Amino acid sequence: MRALFCLLLLAALSGCASDSRMREVRDFASEAPKLAGFADLSQRFRDTFQREQPYLTAANVRTEVLADDARRAAYPDLVALHQSVVLYMRALGALAGGDQFDAGKQIKGLASGIKAWPDTGLTDRHVNAYAGLARVLSRMITQPMQHEAVHAMLRDGYTPLQESLDAMATLLRTFDKHHDNEAAIVLGMLEVEIPFASKPTDRLLAILAKSHRQEKAKEYQLLGLRHTLALQHVEEIRKQHEALVLQLAVPAGRALAAAPALPAPTVQGGQP
Numbered sequence: 001m002r003a004l005f006c007l008l009l010l011a012a013l014s015g016c017a018s019d020s021r022m023r024e025v026r027d028f029a030s031e032a033p034k035l036a037g038f039a040d041l042s043q044r045f046r047d048t049f050q051r052e053q054p055y056l057t058a059a060n061v062r063t064e065v066l067a068d069d070a071r072r073a074a075y076p077d078l079v080a081l082h083q084s085v086v087l088y089m090r091a092l093g094a095l096a097g098g099d100q101f102d103a104g105k106q107i108k109g110l111a112s113g114i115k116a117w118p119d120t121g122l123t124d125r126h127v128n129a130y131a132g133l134a135r136v137l138s139r140m141i142t143q144p145m146q147h148e149a150v151h152a153m154l155r156d157g158y159t160p161l162q163e164s165l166d167a168m169a170t171l172l173r174t175f176d177k178h179h180d181n182e183a184a185i186v187l188g189m190l191e192v193e194i195p196f197a198s199k200p201t202d203r204l205l206a207i208l209a210k211s212h213r214q215e216k217a218k219e220y221q222l223l224g225l226r227h228t229l230a231l232q233h234v235e236e237i238r239k240q241h242e243a244l245v246l247q248l249a250v251p252a253g254r255a256l257a258a259a260p261a262l263p264a265p266t267v268q269g270g271q272p
Contacts (some may be wrong), residue, residue: 004054021248024097025150028244031237032086037230038168042078044177044223052182055189070119071116077114077122077199078171084133085164088157093135095149110134129163135221136160154245165238169231176227183220187213 017192048067056064087110088176116124190213196208 022147024151024244025096025154025270026093028237028240029089029096029227031240032093034233034237035082035086035168037226037233038172039079039082041062041172041175041227041230042075042082045078045178048178048182052185055186058183070117072263074117074122078120080110080112080114081122081130081164081167082125082173084130084137085161085168088133088138088153088161091152092153092157095153112172117233120174123165126163126167126170129160129167129214132160133157133164151248154248158241158245161241162238165234165241169238172227172231172234176224176231179220179223179227183216186216190216208241 048071049064052064053061110130110133113134114122114127116122116127136153139156190209194206194209194213197203197209
């Protein structure tokens with residue numbers, strides 16, 4: 001009887017520890033909305049030329065049209081990258097809650113893959129990570145066993161997710177660099193042109209131009225902070241994911257499928 005009681009107690013303790021760990025997985029998955037800033041800034045990056053055009057010289061317009069074409073061509077892949085990371089986190093959270101995850105067409109859409117866009121910092125390494133994450137999702141969405149499925153998803157998805165978050169951080173730095181360049185073009189043009197509106201007849205024009213310059217300067221300052229915040233969120237999620245995998249690699253009262261030996265993280269945090 002004593003032996004049976006000990007076994008039951010161990011099983012109960014193991015179950016509590018396991019439930020606690022599944023709750024930590026769900027908590028991690030609930031952080032996915034923080035990545036929405038990446039999606040918003042990707043769209044802003046795509047629309048750079050549309051905002052710059054009124055402030056460009058004729059010579060600069062020709063150059064920027066080519067850059068605009070490249071940004072618009074890359075944009076669907078930026079959206080797909082963000083979507084793959086969010087879907088992974090949502091699927092992980094659903095499994096940790098004992099539910100099956102069915103994203104339907106969203107999962108199937110990932111199979112088309114993405115391309116490298118060297119000008120943005122999106123490399124073949126990130127393309128491979130995206131493909132790896134898509135494979136993990138396609139295998140895991142029908143897994144019926146909660147704990148085993150969660151461990152397998154964390155194990156197989158560790159490197160692809162870390163690399164995908166690295167891609168998002170790299171892209172955010174690219175967005176921020178383009179943002180600084182846009183601010184220099186717009187504010188620089190206004191700085192040059194406003195002094196020419198010095199005639200009494202141009203007084204109203206000068207007032208409006210100065211007000212516009214102040215508004216644009218504030219807009220670019222706030223957008224710079226948004227880039228910084230978005231990058232911080234990506235780095236926070238990367239660290240939480242790494243810590244979660246390391247913690248779940250330690251058995252909780254009984255032998256569970258352990259995470260693999262973890263490679264060194266590849267995402268670098270900090271200011272853009």
